[in-house]
Amino acid sequence: MKQDTTGFFQRVYEVCRKIPYGRVTSYGAIAQYLGTKSSARMVGWAMNASHGLEDVPAHRVVNRNGLLSGKHHFEGTNLMQQLLESEGVEVTDSQVQDFKVVFWDPNLEL
DNA sequence: TACGTGACAAGAG
């Protein structure tokens, strides 16, 4: 992978790695932090490309509704949910409970 | 080289 030429992806990964344990963030928040809030889809695409990267906790990234829209990209259908629950994040039916509470905004924290 | 796809978000009707 051309890590240097894909600066956008690298930044996405960098932000993901900074997500605190037990917290989650949204694609839009990451996109906004990178200055391209209109390209939240790119963040999703970056996540798709980050599968093999253990350093990137993609399970902590959900859509603005707190829905685990990317769970189908994990091995188990509810692996993503289990990972979050193991971190103390309450997840019900692929939906993060108290999303506002566990939400971590890189724009404010970084 | 060009077109389609993609784990989203926000505005408009």
Added chain:
DNA sequence: TCTCTTGCCACGT
């Protein structure tokens, strides 16, 4: 308040 449409950009074919 809900649903539909548009924007945005990199990657894969």
